[in-house]
Amino acid sequence: MAGVSVATASKALNERGSMMPQTRERVQAAARALNFRPNAMARALVSQRSFTLGLLTNDTYGRFTLPVAAGLSEAMVDRGVSVFLCAIEDDPERARVNLDAMQEKCVDGLVLAGKRVDRALPLDLSGLSLPVVHVYSARPPGGIGFEPDDEAGAALAVAHLAGLGRRRIAHVTGPVGFAAVPMREAGWRRALAEAGLSPFGEPLSGEWSEDFGFRAAGLLFGPETGPERPDAVFCGNDQIARGLMDALALMGVGVPDDVAVVGFDNWEIFAQATRPALTSVDMALKEVGRQAGLTILDMIDGKRVEPGTRRLPCRLVVRRSCGGAGG
């Protein structure tokens, strides 16, 4: 110690109370010399805030959760908040155990992250008095949710295609049961309308797979197709786009010359693997995680936060597959 009481030391280090500058100096110097680190737990005990958040996710595969978690963790560490990771795997029992653990660890708030915006995590939140935000998953009435704005993202992609002069823009997408499907379709329709274009037929709805993209290419460009063929395809995800482009290559249809292709997800591993590289809508999930974190901090601070779902903007990553300026 620097010859002062703990009370003085505490004030000196936290810039609180009034004291002689030289005393403050002396304490801080001593702290530095001792490599002193305040014990966050003791601090939490008295302040009733642990500066800790829980992240519960059922997305083992990590395609959605990991960017969200990274964005959350990054934004939080700057504010002295750390994030517990809980993998619950769609198992209600495991979810409960993890939720209990989070309560015992006195987290200040909870982020619930899923892999489908229209499915809730298998958690019973009733009787829980913690701030909670729902990310990329369904929220209960009155809850607070964060998602990418799929509709706007889709519109972004389609508007880009229209801006490049494409006129017959088809849409190949996933199963109708997914909420993302109608949202992305709505964006497609809106952007077409705004560009004065008509939809090229109805969207082709199948699975979120390369295989379906491959088959969809046959439906759109195969021999039994009528004279009217699309000059662009907006795909519901990158896997579909990948399969579609593989099929187009086999059919001798040139990308982007004959047809432009845009995907959704900007999953690097797919977007970079297609020939040419795939233009795709990036859901900016890191930013989603960031915003979710900042919002939950506001809630912890007692600020009033409007219930509802926030849809955050996507951005278009332009590569070669849509022609024009890109790449």
Next chain:
Amino acid sequence: MAGVSVATASKALNERGSMMPQTRERVQAAARALNFRPNAMARALVSQRSFTLGLLTNDTYGRFTLPVAAGLSEAMVDRGVSVFLCAIEDDPERARVNLDAMQEKCVDGLVLAGKRVDRALPLDLSGLSLPVVHVYSARPPGGIGFEPDDEAGAALAVAHLAGLGRRRIAHVTGPVGFAAVPMREAGWRRALAEAGLSPFGEPLSGEWSEDFGFRAAGLLFGPETGPERPDAVFCGNDQIARGLMDALALMGVGVPDDVAVVGFDNWEIFAQATRPALTSVDMALKEVGRQAGLTILDMIDGKRVEPGTRRLPCRLVVRRSCGGAGG
């Protein structure tokens, strides 16, 4: 309260000390009625153990880290231990900030997870008096590391091919700079030797990409190739296998009839997308995370743990691409 002192209550709930069974009952009933949760922080303060671990990772993409993290988190939650996730992104400054945060939060131990077994995380661990294990990353001398046993995994794959009657087994793999490359190559050589076979040429070393796999197919099966062609290819990862199989399809080489293909990583999204589905070596990263966690708990308990790298067994996931019994 159930009419007893806090001391008695504590003992009742922790099954400690001696007391009348009915007193214990009464306290536990009261605890249940009040939905009582012991405050982990207060407990940590006195016991000097936070039942908390830090997971620092530079693998933003999550391909390696997420399974490790899930395995770790799962194994730990059963033991009342929670895991902080810290995304450090190869940035030494961010690494330091997160490390400081973990020290302030009084974690009982640290798991450092990377995305390359031959690279250490950008962290200065000197002067750190915490148990640390290194997962899928380089460890300092005397440190404790966990990795999949690439050599044995590769041997598993090649032995399987040999067992199916394949005799001319080629190897297409990643850049020589990666430690995984010589390890997998060694497994290939060992399994060949054990089966009484010779290597089919030297391994083709390139990038970990579909594109390289595609080109490698040309080198192995192209028109300028000699009369001897492989009847099996063991690929250094699934992306290479995917590119190779795409090329084979274009070249009219049948899989698995003309040539069997095996990949490495068992990355579902690739392994399932190939036609036919890809047999691949699964690194069992969840188990790696589990073991790393259990070991660090041992270290926390003061048990002596041998320094060195533990290589955990891989398993072969058999699908159609290698013919034989699979799928």
Next chain:
DNA sequence: ACAACCAAAGAAAACGGTTTCCTTGGTTGA
């Protein structure tokens, strides 16, 4: 010269548990 005030620093309580030690009263054995 003395009351009033103020800045600086320390004492002590609090946070929510665990643990050590002590008290109480009943039972046992000589």
Next chain:
DNA sequence: TCAACCAAGGAAACCGTTTTCTTTGGTTGT
């Protein structure tokens, strides 16, 4: 009958901070 012992439960210290309240001594105003 009395010492010795034991089980049950309570009092209090402790973990490492923050915060409130108190003390101390110097300065100001009259």
